[in-house]
Amino acid sequence: MNEETRTRREIEAAAPSLSGMWKMLSPRWRVIAVASLAICLFAASNLARPIVIQQAIDDGLIGGDGSAIVVASILFLALAFAGYVFQALSTYTVTWVGQQFLRDLRMRLFTHYQRLSMSFFDRESSGKLVARMTADMNALTDVLNNGFLMVVQALFLLLGTVVILFVLSWQLALISLIVLPPLVVATAIFRVYSAQAYEAVRDRISDVLVHMQETFAGMRVVQAYAREGHNVERFGAVNELNYEANLRTVRISSMYIPFIEWLGGVGVGLILYFGGRGVFGAEVSVGTVAAFIFYLNFIFQPIQQLSQVYDMLQSGTAALNKIFGLLAIEPELKEPRAAPPLARPVRGELKFDGVSFAYTPETVVLHSVGVTIEPGQRVALVGPTGAGKSTMAKLMMRFYDPTEGSVSLDGRDLRGVATAELRRTVIMVPQEGFLFSGTIAENILFGRPDATTEELIAACQALGVHDLIESLPSGYDTMVSYRGSRLSAGEKQLVSVARAFLADPPVLILDEATSSLDPGTESLVEAAIRRVLAGRTSVVIAHRLSTAEQAERVLVVDDGRIIEDGTHEELVTRDGYYAALHRKWMERSQPFEVASEAPD
Amino acid sequence: MTEEQLDLRAGAGLIAREIRRQARPLSLALLCALIWTIARLAIPVLTGEAIDRAIDVPGGPKLDLLLALALAVAAMAAVQGGAAAFRRYFAMSTSYRVETDLRGELYNRVNRLSFDYYDRTATGQLMSRGSTDLHEIQLLVVLIPINTAFLMMAVGAFFLLLRVHVALAVLAIGIYPLVTALTFRFYNKLFPATARVQQGLGDLTSVVEENIAGARLVRSFGREQHEIERLGRVADQIYDDNMEVARLRTAYTPLFFLLPALGQLVILAYGGWLVLEEQISVGEFVAFFQLLNMLVWPVQGLGEMVASAQRSVTSAARLWNVLREEPTIRQASHARSLPEGNGEVRFEDVWFSYEPDRPVLRDLSMRVPAGTAVALVGPTGCGKSTVAQLVPRFYDVDAGSIQIDGVDIRELKLQELRRSIGLVFEDTFLFSDTIGNNIAYGRLNASDEEIREAARLAQATEFIERLPEGYDTVVGEQGYSLSGGQRQRLAIARAVLTQPRVLILDDATSSVDARMEEEIRGALRQVMKGRTTIIISHRLATIALADQVVLLDEGRVLDMGTHTELMLSNERYREVLGQLAVTPR
Known part of the structure; x- marks a missing residue:
């Protein structure tokens, strides 16, 4: 009962997604109609065959009429070929519609992802978003490729059979349909238990795979701590549990299947006995008895199929709801209706005017920040983790809109600037060098796709990274990817800086890497960063003393407020937060002092 | 590949x-x-x-x-x-x-x-x-x-x-071997086609994962359209591959229904004629029809099985x-237990290569006195990480020997040797288990007190206790994600808990920021006390923790001494470390 109401609720909840799905399918309604018709005609050609045989038996064999056999044979042949044609037609058209729909849906969802604001990606786990595009789409593929076909065919066969049986002999139909209720009940019970059992199998096999994956990936640690023996024992247990879960599914189906087969035999027995006795009069001929026996198959198969499809439809509907649920989310940042272009050339004056910001209403991250960054100024943001430095950077990029106040560029509120133009004007280099899969050249060209190879190389030479790239196995054509790539952290950073340099934006925001880079590239990276910051407005979230020292202006951010503002020299003497931080920095680099002073 | x-x-x-x-x-x-x-x-x-x-x-x-x-x-x-x-x-x-x-x-x-x-x-x-x-x-x-x-x-x-x-049997069944052969062909063609679809779905997953992981960058550079086109290519490929599968199904599946039907037709026409000729009975006719119906599935199954x-x-x-x-790497047949001792490690004329003819260590000799700390310093590729991998016998030397407390490690019981060495790798691998169990990884029977003590030594207590479930917090791929410094401290706790005779720190502070390094250094100072330690690092502050520094270059020991001695006397040492110095003022 509980399950029933839950199912009904799910179906009601699915209404908007179903209408969304239909909107995408409706332009292809003609093909859908052809497919449905083909499925029905295929089923009909199957349904008609036993009648043809019945005619052949009654008129031909028993009636001794040779021409009836010839007619039946020709009809049978025609039905077989019609079945062939309609089956081929339905197989192709159903897949065509399904795959077209899936391709469109994939593109629509992915395009939607590109439209959504950064806040959305900060909130949602990436695993979930990937699953919408993969696992959920696959669940839909099942429904579209097989589910639709199976449902239409099974329902048509089932209803058609019942109608035909009643037309042939309503009394014998009633008798033989005695097997129907136990069949339906047994199948329903089986479905519940086997669904549970298969869910357990999925859990257990995932335990097995996770355990394997971890051991294989962490093999060095395993052996370093001599844990092999214990692991083998533990895995043995997990492996065995998976076996037992599988065995349970076997036990369940081993109870269901014999019952169904026995029920089929009972059906044949019933038809033989009651049909053969002739109690229902002359209308039940030998041919009719034979036809009933053949038709029995058309009752058993569809019911078993429908129970299979039921699970498929459930997960398909769930997937559809999740996908359309995502599609219904609107981007939080609205594109301005009319956005006149920024005055050229962009001077790069960034102004925070009474800006407050909160990710959630309870936690305010910025408290009415007011600051103006002059055109061409090199600014370092300094402060403890969580002070609001990155939030300020995100507001400058308009990844978020301020909760109160405004951020403006050259006097224009960012909310009134077209996103595409803003993105060309203000570019951010993230903390870790992120690489897209492709060549190094492609990764750098990401910043300005229309740049020529000469421009690309010139930019890299100007940055001092050309030699390093050339020294890689395939130079600029070295393949990299966002997962395993052979580049070191420093090399990735260099590619990332080169990308921004090629894009040449009037305003650059740089989130400095916190971790240290390998000694070989550290100095290269620092030189490249100096070069890329030169001659434009720049804001660096600084984690290093040297970076802060080089800035023209240091803003110390703490607890969502700017607490100190000045040059490095000014702030060091002011005896505030920055001066204290500077002292700590100097202490920490004590060994460095030894290193650089001792040789003198 | x-x-x-x-x-x-x-x-x-x-x-x-x-x-x-x-x-x-x-x-x-x-x-x-x-x-x-x-x-x-x-x-x-x-x-x-x-x-x-x-x-x-x-x-x-x-x-x-x-x-x-x-x-x-x-x-x-x-x-x-x-x-x-x-x-x-x-x-x-x-x-x-x-x-x-x-x-x-x-x-x-x-x-x-x-x-x-x-x-x-x-x-x-x-x-x-x-x-x-x-x-x-x-x-x-x-x-x-x-x-x-x-x-x-x-x-x-x-x-x-x-x-x-006889004739009816041969004619009616004759078509079935053809069905078996066709099924076999069908599955042989279908399999590579579906494998291509799977491959495409895998490509799609990576494009989406990458796009979401790089969402900020895509927006920052305004490259949304480019990404959409990229996905479009993969989606089209998946569509094409799926339609190829559909074409195969369209060509074959209906045949699996048509051919058996032709067998039934033989019974209907020829069998029917035989009934009229009174060579077979009506009952036999019906029975054969039923029999043939039963065979449709099996003959397909045979092809599928092949x-x-x-x-x-x-x-x-x-x-x-x-x-x-x-x-x-195998244990010697008469392997012995570790001798008494405090963990003196000695390399004698060690040669080693991962690939033939490309030696990584060339005639390397050095001694780490029991209870002291030695830092290995050298340019990338000098072989310092290899040294760390040889002591626990992850690889065997090509020539020469490595001894712990005077015994060649190849004569020792392998598991005992490895248990006596605590290793902290550059990238800390955490298992999807509780923090407590991750720390106790090397010593299963450790008590809660011992685990806490190890965490305390590694200066990890503070952050662990702030976590939602303390020591029972599940970490690793499936669990709570920790920062690099936190992971590193768990690895140190894990190593300490086994009370190793020799501690090896392979680039243990490289993946964390300067502030975190200071905390980890505090932890290291604690756990190194009185324990033989080999430190591999390119961070000066970490190197400074060692009693002695060994300068390696091209698989050999170039020089040895305290940090200050080497700074004053060795040009190459200054050169190697010079790359680490902060930007010139």
């Missing part, structure tokens, strides 16, 4: 071995299959008898005989059902048994292998051995008894038909390539 060499004969041998091991349940399954076949064949025969002797007889139906035959049909159905259940049970449970056993064997084998094997084998490759390949073998084992039953049924049906009328056998032999051959691997 180079194509793997496959020994198909060995693969078939592996499957044969598993089948021999499961001979008992498999023969029970075959016995059930035989009973099932007989019962199943009996039903159409009984139906035919009922028509000929009880229904279609002059003078009206014979009710007693009819009832008896109807009951016999129901009884046979019960036997058939029971046999089907047992056949299924034995077949499926055997197949899962085979899968489970082989997976255990694979797992045990991989655990026993040595580092050189992991260096050349990707985890993903081993995972697909343990999942897809095993599944392929499992599938074949299930299909064996089921298809044997089908085959018996086909043969039985053929003989039943033969007994009645295709499956082909694939599973390949899978088994791949599996065999792992199972036949032998560990390169």
Whole structure:
């Protein structure tokens, strides 16, 4: 009962997604109609065959009429070929519609992802978003490729059979349909238990795979701590549990299947006995008895199929709801209706005017920040983790809109600037060098796709990274990817800086890497960063003393407020937060002092 | 990646071995299959008898005989059902048994292998051995008894038909071998096509993952349209591959229905004519129709099984390539226990190479006195990390020897040697388990107090206690994600808990920021007290923790001394460290 109401609720909840799905399918309604018709005609050609045989038996064999056999044979042949044609037609058209729909849906969802604001990606786990595009789409593929076909065919066969049986002999139909209720009940019970059992199998096999994956990936640690023996024992247990879960599914189906087969035999027995006795009069001929026996198959198969499809439809509907649920989310940042272009050339004056910001209403991250960054100024943001430095950077990029106040560029509120133009004007280099899969050249060209190879190389030479790239196995054509790539952290950073340099934006925001880079590239990276910051407005979230020292202006951010503002020299003497931080920095680099002073 | 060499004969041998091991349940399954076949064949025969002797007889139906035959049909159905259940049970449970056993064997084998094997084998490759390949073998084992039953049924049906009328039997059944052959061809073509679809779906996943991971960058550079086009190409490819599968299905599946129907047509036309000629009876006619109907499935199944056998032999051959691997590092036959001592480590004229003719260590000799700390310093590729891998015998030296407290490590019990060495790697691997269990990884029977003490020494107590569930917080891939510094401190706690005689820190502070490094350095200072320690680092502050510094270059010891001594006397040392200095003022 509980399950029933839950199912009904799910179906009601699915209404908007179903209408969304239909909107995408409706332009292809003609093909859908052809497919449905083909499925029905295929089923009909199957349904008609036993009648043809019945005619052949009654008129031909028993009636001794040779021409009836010839007619039946020709009809049978025609039905077989019609079945062939309609089956081929339905197989192709159903897949065509399904795959077209899936391709469109994939593109629509992915395009939607590109439209959504950064806040959305900060909130949602990436695993979930990937699953919408993969696992959920696959669940839909099942429904579209097989589910639709199976449902239409099974329902048509089932209803058609019942109608035909009643037309042939309503009394014998009633008798033989005695097997129907136990069949339906047994199948329903089986479905519940086997669904549970298969869910357990999925859990257990995932335990097995996770355990394997971890051991294989962490093999060095395993052996370093001599844990092999214990692991083998533990895995043995997990492996065995998976076996037992599988065995349970076997036990369940081993109870269901014999019952169904026995029920089929009972059906044949019933038809033989009651049909053969002739109690229902002359209308039940030998041919009719034979036809009933053949038709029995058309009752058993569809019911078993429908129970299979039921699970498929459930997960398909769930997937559809999740996908359309995502599609219904609107981007939080609205594109301005009319956005006149920024005055050229962009001077790069960034102004925070009474800006407050909160990710959630309870936690305010910025408290009415007011600051103006002059055109061409090199600014370092300094402060403890969580002070609001990155939030300020995100507001400058308009990844978020301020909760109160405004951020403006050259006097224009960012909310009134077209996103595409803003993105060309203000570019951010993230903390870790992120690489897209492709060549190094492609990764750098990401910043300005229309740049020529000469421009690309010139930019890299100007940055001092050309030699390093050339020294890689395939130079600029070295393949990299966002997962395993052979580049070191420093090399990735260099590619990332080169990308921004090629894009040449009037305003650059740089989130400095916190971790240290390998000694070989550290100095290269620092030189490249100096070069890329030169001659434009720049804001660096600084984690290093040297970076802060080089800035023209240091803003110390703490607890969502700017607490100190000045040059490095000014702030060091002011005896505030920055001066204290500077002292700590100097202490920490004590060994460095030894290193650089001792040789003198 | 180079194509793997496959020994198909060995693969078939592996499957044969598993089948021999499961001979008992498999023969029970075959016995059930035989009973099932007989019962199943009996039903159409009984139906035919009922028509000929009880229904279609002059003078009206014979009710007693009819009832008896109807009951016999129901009884046979019960036997058939029971046999089907047992056949299924034995077949499926055997197949899962085979899968489970082989997976255990694979797992045990991989655990026993040595580092050189992991260096050349990707985890993903081993995972697909343990999942897809095993599944392929499992599938074949299930299909064996089921298809044997089908085959018996086909043969039985053929003989039943033969007994009645030879020409009819040959004509009606003649088309079925063609169905089997076609099914085989179909699956052979379908498999690569579906594999391409899977490949495409994998590509799609990486594009989406990358796009989401790089969402900020995509927006920052305004490259949304480019990304949409990129996905479009993959989506189109998936569409094309799916339509290729659809074309194969369209070409073959309807044939699997048409051809058997032609067999039935033979019975209808030719059989019908034979009834009129009074060569066969009406009952026999109906029975054959039913028999032929039953064969549609089995003949397809046979083709499917042959295709499956082909694939599973390949899978088994791949599996065999792992199972036949032998560990390169083995314990000596009369291995001895660790001697008493405080962990003096000595390298004597050590030569080592990962690949032939490319020595990484060349005649390296050095001594780490018991209870002291030595830092290995040198440019990238000088061999300092290799040194760390040799002490626990992850690899064996090519020439020379390494001794702990005066004993060559190759003479020691392997597990004991490794337990006596605490290793902290550059990238900390955490298992998806609680923090407590991750710390206790090297010493399972550690008490809660001991775990807490290790955490305290590693200065990890503070952050652990701030976590939602403290020591019971699950971390690792599936759990709570920790920062680099936090992970590193857990690794230090893990190493400390085993109370190692020798502690090796391989770039333990490289992946954390300067502030975090200071905290970790505090932790290290604690745990290094009075313990033999080898530090590998390119961070000055970490190097400064050591009593002695060994300067390595090109696999040799170039110089040795305290940090200050080397700074003052060695140009190369200054050069190597110089790259670390902060930007010139």
